[in-house]
Amino acid sequence: MSWIATIGLETHVQLRTESKMFCACSTGFGAPPNTHVCPVCLGYPGAMPVMNRRAVELTVRSGLMLGCEIPLYSKFDRKSYFYPDMPKNYQISQFDQPLCEGGGVDIALEGQPPRRIALTRIHLEEDVGKSMHFRQSSGVDFNRAGVPLMEIVSDPDMHTPAEAMAYLVALKQILLYAEVGDCNLEKGNMRCDVNISVAREDATELGTKAEIKNMNTFRGAFHALEYEIARQIETLEGGGRIVQETRRWDPDTQMTYSMRTKEDAHDYRYFPEPDLMPVELTEAQIDRWRAGLPELPAARRERMVEEYGIPPYDAAVLAADKRVGDYFEAVARQSGNAKASSNWIMTEMLRLLGEQELEISEVRVTVEALAGLIGLVDHGTLNSNSAKDVFAELFANGGDPQAIVAAKGLTQVSDTGAIEGLVQAAIDANPQSVEDFRNGKTKAAKFLVGQVMRVSKGKANPQMVGEMIERMLS
Amino acid sequence: MDNESMGFNFNSLTVHALQEQLQSGATTSVEAVTSLLAAIAERDGELKAYVTLDAEDALAQAAEADRRRADGEDAPLLGIPLAIKDVLNVTGQPCTCGSHILQGYIAPYDATAIAKLRQAGAVFVGRTNMDEFAMGGTTENSSLQVTHNPHDLDRVPGGSSGGSAAAVGGGIAVAALGSDTGGSIRQPASFCGCVGLKPTYGRISRYGLTAFASSLDQIGPMTHDVRDAALLLGAMAGVDPMDSSSVDCPVPDYTAALSGDLKGMTLGLPQEYFVKGVDPEVESAVRAAVARCRELGAEIREVSLPHTEYAIATYYVIATAEASANLARFDGVRYGRRAEGATDPIDMYGKTRAQGFGPEVKRRIILGTYVLSGGYHDAYYLTAQKVRTLIRRDFEQAFEECDALLSPVTPTPAYKIGEKVNDPLQMYLGDMFTATANLAGICGLSVPCGTTAAGLPVGLQIMGPAFGEEQILRVGHAYEQAEAGS
Numbered sequence: 001m002s003w004i005a006t007i008g009l010e011t012h013v014q015l016r017t018e019s020k021m022f023c024a025c026s027t028g029f030g031a032p033p034n035t036h037v038c039p040v041c042l043g044y045p046g047a048m049p050v051m052n053r054r055a056v057e058l059t060v061r062s063g064l065m066l067g068c069e070i071p072l073y074s075k076f077d078r079k080s081y082f083y084p085d086m087p088k089n090y091q092i093s094q095f096d097q098p099l100c101e102g103g104g105v106d107i108a109l110e111g112q113p114p115r116r117i118a119l120t121r122i123h124l125e126e127d128v129g130k131s132m133h134f135r136q137s138s139g140v141d142f143n144r145a146g147v148p149l150m151e152i153v154s155d156p157d158m159h160t161p162a163e164a165m166a167y168l169v170a171l172k173q174i175l176l177y178a179e180v181g182d183c184n185l186e187k188g189n190m191r192c193d194v195n196i197s198v199a200r201e202d203a204t205e206l207g208t209k210a211e212i213k214n215m216n217t218f219r220g221a222f223h224a225l226e227y228e229i230a231r232q233i234e235t236l237e238g239g240g241r242i243v244q245e246t247r248r249w250d251p252d253t254q255m256t257y258s259m260r261t262k263e264d265a266h267d268y269r270y271f272p273e274p275d276l277m278p279v280e281l282t283e284a285q286i287d288r289w290r291a292g293l294p295e296l297p298a299a300r301r302e303r304m305v306e307e308y309g310i311p312p313y314d315a316a317v318l319a320a321d322k323r324v325g326d327y328f329e330a331v332a333r334q335s336g337n338a339k340a341s342s343n344w345i346m347t348e349m350l351r352l353l354g355e356q357e358l359e360i361s362e363v364r365v366t367v368e369a370l371a372g373l374i375g376l377v378d379h380g381t382l383n384s385n386s387a388k389d390v391f392a393e394l395f396a397n398g399g400d401p402q403a404i405v406a407a408k409g410l411t412q413v414s415d416t417g418a419i420e421g422l423v424q425a426a427i428d429a430n431p432q433s434v435e436d437f438r439n440g441k442t443k444a445a446k447f448l449v450g451q452v453m454r455v456s457k458g459k460a461n462p463q464m465v466g467e468m469i470e471r472m473l474s
Numbered sequence: 475m476d477n478e479s480m481g482f483n484f485n486s487l488t489v490h491a492l493q494e495q496l497q498s499g500a501t502t503s504v505e506a507v508t509s510l511l512a513a514i515a516e517r518d519g520e521l522k523a524y525v526t527l528d529a530e531d532a533l534a535q536a537a538e539a540d541r542r543r544a545d546g547e548d549a550p551l552l553g554i555p556l557a558i559k560d561v562l563n564v565t566g567q568p569c570t571c572g573s574h575i576l577q578g579y580i581a582p583y584d585a586t587a588i589a590k591l592r593q594a595g596a597v598f599v600g601r602t603n604m605d606e607f608a609m610g611g612t613t614e615n616s617s618l619q620v621t622h623n624p625h626d627l628d629r630v631p632g633g634s635s636g637g638s639a640a641a642v643g644g645g646i647a648v649a650a651l652g653s654d655t656g657g658s659i660r661q662p663a664s665f666c667g668c669v670g671l672k673p674t675y676g677r678i679s680r681y682g683l684t685a686f687a688s689s690l691d692q693i694g695p696m697t698h699d700v701r702d703a704a705l706l707l708g709a710m711a712g713v714d715p716m717d718s719s720s721v722d723c724p725v726p727d728y729t730a731a732l733s734g735d736l737k738g739m740t741l742g743l744p745q746e747y748f749v750k751g752v753d754p755e756v757e758s759a760v761r762a763a764v765a766r767c768r769e770l771g772a773e774i775r776e777v778s779l780p781h782t783e784y785a786i787a788t789y790y791v792i793a794t795a796e797a798s799a800n801l802a803r804f805d806g807v808r809y810g811r812r813a814e815g816a817t818d819p820i821d822m823y824g825k826t827r828a829q830g831f832g833p834e835v836k837r838r839i840i841l842g843t844y845v846l847s848g849g850y851h852d853a854y855y856l857t858a859q860k861v862r863t864l865i866r867r868d869f870e871q872a873f874e875e876c877d878a879l880l881s882p883v884t885p886t887p888a889y890k891i892g893e894k895v896n897d898p899l900q901m902y903l904g905d906m907f908t909a910t911a912n913l914a915g916i917c918g919l920s921v922p923c924g925t926t927a928a929g930l931p932v933g934l935q936i937m938g939p940a941f942g943e944e945q946i947l948r949v950g951h952a953y954e955q956a957e958a959g960s
Contacts, residue, residue, distance in 0.1 A: 043803040045565045045684035079797050084819045089802035269846035274688035277718050
């Protein structure tokens, strides 16, 4: 009898708002410690929270993208526990009436039918500060305290680390499409905790679960799950029992360690936040927000295949990042050549972005420039080798492809007379190759093309050269 | 009790009288503040109403007010000195809340009520003593000092705004601010013989008022007469974007409501507030006041607030639950006092809070933590919320037939210092006529209505519906004027 694991994820996403959840302080990242603070986010006596309406909108927007129900009435609660990075020693969160309920994330694993991972809820809360430990002391940076944080809770609806990964990837993609946050795990603006249990395949009840924290990458989450499943199975098979506890993933040892057991679990003593009014939405408001939603990634992939005639693989690569997809569509529309647009972006562009660790938003190649470059190739002005040089120049320094072509003298030679002269010269200079060709060695023609291209410094139209050699030798 | 100095009699000097003198040029703010400081120096040694006095700063503010007046400005409270309960944040001043745990804390911002008064020209003279974090009814729970009742130094001034009440009642303040969570303005006002107003919940912004119980707290004035209470209320009232619980309801000229008669008004007597246990001298003073109101043209009617007997239990569940979270922030991490010698953060919290909080605050934090804890939350906290709704409905029904309700403020006059310190339950019962207004979110006014044979003041409570401040001020003013004229 084999084991089956059951996995649920709690994903925290910092929302992209100008100001914090309950005060006017900036949410900017990277400022010197304790410079984005005020009496409210430092929990000073008498300070009171004021709700950031934009954070509510972004949470509802996420919920709508994820197919959640949006209740018209929702409220905030205080969640009490003591920790130095919590200014008030309670966190303003949502307990029993969150902003979004239900919903789901579609995943497709290779070789398996697609399925939807059900969501329990999405609620809005405030982030805490960041503890920093020095040799002799500890400090807290409260710049992050009060930044709006959305928590997306899945049902215990996944069974393998691969499913959990696929869920996280798809969720992140949807949230990036919704433009609600940066969703960068390394920077800590997306974080996830997992709940995991194992049970015999025919068991009617779930096993005892452990919660794992501190996974800073998707890979970390994957390995933590693999490790934890193996640990729990080994424990149970060895006759032991799993205790309900919170465990910490250590990326250095690739193991999980117990942080606290159920006995030391916090009693959060939730009660409604008396300093904030409940959130009351209207159908009309929700409809307005719904009308402003972007397309979902899956819908976009299908549309791109249909509209641009590109292969599903290309569509998946291009749509993975909304901004790359946007860039592609703009280039394809402007150049009228979707396949070439896709090729440039998928090969050259994404390769260089990867090498130089850049985002597409930072790229110097404008939509107009890439479309122009594609046009130059399509019109025979530029051959594909020269085009790669021009692209490299555009990527490095930006600019206008036409001007680069002119400056570098890269205009392709397509003049029949000029090419004829070069071909004749190559035939005359290489009698052995001519004979080889006539004896059926087609490779010899390629050698002759190469000779012409070398003499023309790459400017001759290689297609014309090839055709002419074949004609003149046959 | 001679607080006359340079022609000022601070035993009775009102805001509106001083206003007239300042406007006419008969005096200056510097003169008024100078003589007030002299009166304080003379009398506060025995009253111990003030915990912080910065004479230099007060005189500088007064000089600034005089300058503004010389420049032709006439803000409503320009140059008027006020005493502020030590629970409100005033930029650059300490705000101890009567607690060791806020030792060294200097407020970096103004409470909205303070900012409005500052805008109106008020001068903040000093900070008054209080029960620690406003928890108590005698000001004996202050960690700083014990304040004495100006009418009998062996007795308590009431609380938690006992410092403000003693200062006004004792003639060492023109007017003061208090805060009222379960009676903390009205009860000390009645003990010290001054006027105290707890406005409707949401009428004055709570931003900058150190929270005790957020759903019950309100700031209010403590004054020599009802007109002053109306003036100060008008200066502080109004919606505030920094306080989501403040209500966007027009702020009338409250002094315009002070007509001097009660014709056409119906006043209710809640039968549950005239019961056994009320001191006979208190009851007869209040009954006499009721008779006076009838003479002034009011129709008096008996009403019932049937859930009154549950008010104290309900109040102490809700107030302590909210307090347990509100006071969690006092941990020594960011401001205030931090215990030495801690080994880790949790140890630091434990030591800091063990040393920093007094016994009553600890008692209430423990109570509040208990009523919210897993397994008890529904039985206590949820039940209390349901009863709170019933208490609110009691008042809504009563106000369908009455413009205001009349009752004693407290069952007894001021008691002896130390008399009830070891009997918290008995002390809590003293809140039974006042806590109901906080639970219902309505307004209540305490007006002096005579003294006992021993010379202790008795207070008449006038409760009105939400945003019914005009009605209760009108009743209080008419009664006060009639008494003064008789």
